[in-house]
Amino acid sequence: MAGISVTLICGGAAFVIMDPSLMVVVICHPVHSALYLVLAFLGVAVLFLQLQAPFLAAVQVIVYAGAIMVLFLFVIMLLGEDKPLPGESRLGLQLPLAVVFSLVLAAQIGYLLIRQPSRGASVAAGPVTVIGGEEVAFGSVKALGNTLFTQYLFVFEATSVVLLIAMIGVVVLAKKRL
Amino acid sequence: MTPQQPLTLEQLTQAHNLAVLAPELSLTLFALAVLLAGAFFPDAAQRRLLPLLALCGVAVAAAGTAALWNKNQVFGPPDSAVYVADNFALFFKWIFLIGLGVAILISGRFLDPRSGDSHTVIGEYYGLMMLSTVGMMFVSGGRDLLVMFLGIETLSIALYVLAGFARRRLMSNEAALKYFLLGAFASGFLLYGIALVYYAVGSTAFPQIAEVVAGGPTRSPQISPTILYLGLALLVIGLSFKAALVPFHQWTPDVYEGAPTPVTAFMAVGAKAAAFAALLRVLPGAFGAVSALWHPILLAIAVLTMSVGNIVAITQDSLKRMLAYSSVAHAGYLLMGVLAAASANRQIPPQSDAAQNATAGVMFYLVAYALMNMGAFAILVYLENARANNAVASEIARTGSDSADSEDANIRVDELNGLAWREPLAAAAMTVFLLSLAGIPPTAGFFGKLYIFREAMGQGLLGLVLVGVLNTVISVYYYLRPVVAMYSQPSGAADAPLVSSEGALGAAGTGAAGALRATSFSLSVTLAIVLCAVAVIAMVVLQAVVFPWAHEASAIQASSQVTRL
Numbered sequence: 001m002a003g004i005s006v007t008l009i010c011g012g013a014a015f016v017i018m019d020p021s022l023m024v025v026v027i028c029h030p031v032h033s034a035l036y037l038v039l040a041f042l043g044v045a046v047l048f049l050q051l052q053a054p055f056l057a058a059v060q061v062i063v064y065a066g067a068i069m070v071l072f073l074f075v076i077m078l079l080g081e082d083k084p085l086p087g088e089s090r091l092g093l094q095l096p097l098a099v100v101f102s103l104v105l106a107a108q109i110g111y112l113l114i115r116q117p118s119r120g121a122s123v124a125a126g127p128v129t130v131i132g133g134e135e136v137a138f139g140s141v142k143a144l145g146n147t148l149f150t151q152y153l154f155v156f157e158a159t160s161v162v163l164l165i166a167m168i169g170v171v172v173l174a175k176k177r178l
Numbered sequence: 179m180t181p182q183q184p185l186t187l188e189q190l191t192q193a194h195n196l197a198v199l200a201p202e203l204s205l206t207l208f209a210l211a212v213l214l215a216g217a218f219f220p221d222a223a224q225r226r227l228l229p230l231l232a233l234c235g236v237a238v239a240a241a242g243t244a245a246l247w248n249k250n251q252v253f254g255p256p257d258s259a260v261y262v263a264d265n266f267a268l269f270f271k272w273i274f275l276i277g278l279g280v281a282i283l284i285s286g287r288f289l290d291p292r293s294g295d296s297h298t299v300i301g302e303y304y305g306l307m308m309l310s311t312v313g314m315m316f317v318s319g320g321r322d323l324l325v326m327f328l329g330i331e332t333l334s335i336a337l338y339v340l341a342g343f344a345r346r347r348l349m350s351n352e353a354a355l356k357y358f359l360l361g362a363f364a365s366g367f368l369l370y371g372i373a374l375v376y377y378a379v380g381s382t383a384f385p386q387i388a389e390v391v392a393g394g395p396t397r398s399p400q401i402s403p404t405i406l407y408l409g410l411a412l413l414v415i416g417l418s419f420k421a422a423l424v425p426f427h428q429w430t431p432d433v434y435e436g437a438p439t440p441v442t443a444f445m446a447v448g449a450k451a452a453a454f455a456a457l458l459r460v461l462p463g464a465f466g467a468v469s470a471l472w473h474p475i476l477l478a479i480a481v482l483t484m485s486v487g488n489i490v491a492i493t494q495d496s497l498k499r500m501l502a503y504s505s506v507a508h509a510g511y512l513l514m515g516v517l518a519a520a521s522a523n524r525q526i527p528p529q530s531d532a533a534q535n536a537t538a539g540v541m542f543y544l545v546a547y548a549l550m551n552m553g554a555f556a557i558l559v560y561l562e563n564a565r566a567n568n569a570v571a572s573e574i575a576r577t578g579s580d581s582a583d584s585e586d587a588n589i590r591v592d593e594l595n596g597l598a599w600r601e602p603l604a605a606a607a608m609t610v611f612l613l614s615l616a617g618i619p620p621t622a623g624f625f626g627k628l629y630i631f632r633e634a635m636g637q638g639l640l641g642l643v644l645v646g647v648l649n650t651v652i653s654v655y656y657y658l659r660p661v662v663a664m665y666s667q668p669s670g671a672a673d674a675p676l677v678s679s680e681g682a683l684g685a686a687g688t689g690a691a692g693a694l695r696a697t698s699f700s701l702s703v704t705l706a707i708v709l710c711a712v713a714v715i716a717m718v719v720l721q722a723v724v725f726p727w728a729h730e731a732s733a734i735q736a737s738s739q740v741t742r743l
Contacts, residue, residue: 172345
């Protein structure tokens, strides 16, 4: 039973990644393309969850689907999206719906805050990593931090060089007047 | 998987000894200094100061590399470190630094604002070149697929930008775009391959991969070996792209031709050496146990690479394009050495000494290749400078304006006609480099080929050696074509230096103005040419020193993998 549901989730997530990824490339409208990319990121987050890496899943949603894609959209719109700006009237039904959904979300968060699931339950459920004699859940913040800052410290630091190069490169190639 | 050792903070700090990263750190710091200096100093000062600062960085990094020689240290906990400074890595770092140093020397004219290209971004130019070299160093020292991937990305992204550095030249833009799109595609292959290998093996570290592959070949019987092989195939495709092996070489001529010539020289040497460092670590190293599987495929790739590279090079008229195809062909010879190393490992018991010899052959060849290729490109830069000066001079004579747009066209072989009479030294140096590239005796290139062919022969790769020798014969034709052109009598009208279409005006304007403008920058270009030429010839004697170094460097890598197997 569990196996079937796992396969279903995995397949579903894979579909949710593949389909929008294709749309990102195929669709002409840059804003739609970016929104499809958000969907693909959410699919990846589901895969992370399924691999028992809740922290990575959260980071995926918050950083990629959230922050980075918002920046993308800003840039796309700044670069002159030809569509007319949506006026107040065009929001129509979306405004009340947005309020309703926000309220539902707030209620869910409140419910979870009040209910406070018992700590440790999730640790016992998944595979564990032993750090300093203490068992922590695989994919937890602690396990991730431990891997990142011990074994892969070099990789972590070296990434900064790549980011620096990318930043310089963009300025050099794209700035109108140097 | 290794069990997670609980390490205290002190142990961790001790394990992560920054001194191991001396070459990378010093080069990065100097790159940052160059970038900052580029932001604060006026243009004229930058043009003098920044190359010097960059060369200081090269010198410090080289010294740091020398200080680490034979220490065999690792960065991180000893048994799970992903980054090592073994002699193998250090030897490659020297190759990268040779490439970087010469590239800096020959870059001066290209950054001259009067050449109409790149104003005020001199700092970024040198900075990116140095950071790209840091990426190459990451590749050479990585003992983990992740580090290797990161290093390849670091060097590639910087090269994409550098290829498009001449922002106002369409060919340069095209080169950057082409290189970026295809390179990103290849990175996708590489990453997908790494993911599949990780799934099949359960680790991305080379020692663990070697262990599991030798025993398994996957971490559990439920996981089909096909997944591992698929991952390996994708990995090889990704690396082949970076090394420009046929059939993944199509980007090479266009990118080499479009990129500014100093950048072309830099990437032809550095990126190729880095790709071969990765290939040596991955193929005979981590995947040595399943070499029966990939050996025939790479054999075919080697034959194709040599043949296609050499045969297509014959038909090229542009010198730069010819050198691009020649670099493809050289990748084929190098791959022959990799295959010889793998064959030696495959024998039971593994012939570690033969594998070392073959690996050392590849490394020595890369040194020779770096010197002769950098030299040939330096000559190209020299000729381009001369032509641009002439063009500017004639432009001034004609219209009084100072804009040189004639740099678009690359130098053709027939433009070299009679060069030996106008520029006897440049012609002589070019002859040395071309003879060395062809592998004709008293040069570095000859010994490079000799070592690789000898090791391949020793491993019974007779057919491959035969193809290699045949290809060398073919290559002599197109390498000698420019030589013949240079030493043939100039034919009347072609007397106008390099640009024959210019006619009398160009020839008239050349004398005074051309001599004036060629001053300070061509000094460094000349220095680069002389250094390379001397090194290429001196290698006849020096190979007795350098090859043992390479052998020492390959020993660490080979012995560690032999114990793993």
